[in-house]
Amino acid sequence: MARDFRRAADAVAAQIAAGRLRPGDRLPTQRAFARRHGIAESTASRVYAELTRRGLVVGEVGRGTFVRAAQPAPDPALAEPGGAPVDLELNYPVAEGQSELLAAGLARLARPDVLAAALRPSGAAGTPQARAAVAALLAGPAWAPDPEDVLFAGNGRQAIAACLSALVRPGGRLGVEALTYPVVKAIAARLGVTPVPLECDGEGLLPDALLAAHRSAPLGALYVQPTLHNPLGTTMPDRRRAELAAALRESGLYAVEDAIWSFLRTDAPPPLAAYAPERVALVDSLSKRLAPGLTVGFAATPRELTAPVAAALRSCGWSAAGYALAAATGWLADGTAAAVAAGKRADAAARQRIAAQALAGLAARSGPGAYFCWWELPQPWRADTFVAAAARRGIAVTPAASFVVGPHRAPAAVRIGLASPPPPVLRRALESLAELARTGPDDVAAE
Structure with a gap:
């Protein structure tokens, strides 16, 4: 057969x-x-x-x-910069004046004694100062991680991979939202893990879908994005988070909570980790908050998972570099990270206004403050033909198929990244895409 x-x-x-x-x-x-x-x-x-x-x-x-209208890229979607003149695929947010703010923090590392300490090897546990700084960053009225349970990786993707490696055995099953971060699919493939798509609605993952999938065949863990889900922009309300926490306790499953975009929503409910701290490992990083070129990822884990996740970080060589960790610790402690994040929230809001104007009347939606939007294309467009037509105009966007889990058919939709180009370039690109969508594929083919 x-x-x-x-x-x-x-x-x-x-x-x-x-x-x-x-x-x-x-x-x-x-x-x-x-x-x-x-x-x-x-x-x-x-x-x-x-x-x-x-x-x-x-x-x-x-x-x-x-x-397909075009051959798929050889690298995982959203993993490397594209070749188009206007990149609306990857998101590299930059706040006005952030380089000047970050430069001041790097200056302190020029002292010979500080530099010598920063250039020493760094383990998964980082330093006491780094653990305290990250614990303070993540703390809120409803939840504060224990600094002893904070671990460090080179970036957020490595922190996610370490948590999944500690939780799901090769050949196991990982519950994920039906549309999910593409790199998680690639991580699962590397780990020999099968991602299982779970149904969602306008408020996010359905807890009953998690329980049903686990009853059908046991899951090893859950990966979930409660705040500013990528690509949909959904943010789970308080009630749904409490229901999902109850489902985790009922099933005995652990969840890996991806909070990497959550700094953009200061009005969001507490993280899922606040509702079930014994069942949730929260992962975050500084690549979006600060800059992708010098980043640190971190995970705040339940005490029972701290040792297994640390072992995964060590065995795979995923620990943060000492210099990056020292720089990040300083930026977190002196308020630089908070100032840059505030600037990016203002920038994201301004870019959302540009997108709302340029794509008015089209089915593009997002969450408040997100650096991306989800666009359900008008008929008869298909995602792959639209992506190919946009590329001919020098604009890179991401087809829905990049986010789909399993063999399910992809919707006729694309994700638009708003962060990378300067605002005037972003406006022109979005207006060009809106014109393209209204033109239709048959008219484009006839040109």
Whole structure:
């Protein structure tokens, strides 16, 4: 049976390579494909899943399966800068005057005794000063982590990977939101872990979906973004966080809470870790708060997980560099990090206003203060053809398929990153995309 579905997939792939199936062509339904080739519908489903895995086709909810308009990028989405002149794919927020603020903090490291200490090896536990600074950063009225349970990584992605490595065995299952941060999918693949998509609504992850998936086949853990979910911009309300915490306790599962964008929402409810501190490892970093070029990731873990996560950080070589850790500690302690974050909140709000004006009347939505928006494209656009058309205009955006978990069909939507270009360039790019969306793919093809 395995040879049958791969042989059929190879035949379709050969037609695509030869140009007999062209970019944008719609494949027959799986039922029609099965009848045409004399195979079972379940085998046809595996053929389409294999073609999707190879990056040759893309499925869209309610519309069918289409030959991709462009080959997928060789690197994971959102992992490396794109080549387009205007990058609305990655987000590199920069606040006005942040370099001057950060430079003052680096000046103190020029003292020979301070520099000597900063250049020593740094372990997963960092330094007492760093642990205290991060614990103070994360503390709020409802929750404050114990500094002894704060661990450090080179960046947020490494902190996430270490938590997942400690919680989910190879071959295990990880619950994630049905649309999730693409790098988590790549991390799961590296760890030999299967991400399991969980249903969400307008308030975020549904706790009942978590419990149902765990009953169906045990999960190893949950990865979740309660505040400013990437890509949707959703922020879970207080009630949903309490319900999800109760589901974690009922199931006995741990959650990895991604709080990396949460600094943009000072009005959000407390982190999920405040509702179930014994079940949640909270991960954050300074790459978005400060700058991606000199960053530190950190995790505040339940006491039971501190040693396993520290072991994962050490064994994989993911601990933070001493120089970056010393710089970050100073910026956190002297108020620089808070000042830069405040500047980025103001910048994100201004960019949201630009997006609202440029995309008025189109189905683009986001959370207050987010540096990205989720755009459900008007018919008959498909995400991959829109991405290709935008690229021809020199604008890089991210198709919905990058965020979809498993073999499910991707919606006709794209994520727009707002942080990287200067505001005037952002406005022109968004206006160009709005014009493109209203033009339609057939008119673009005829140009």
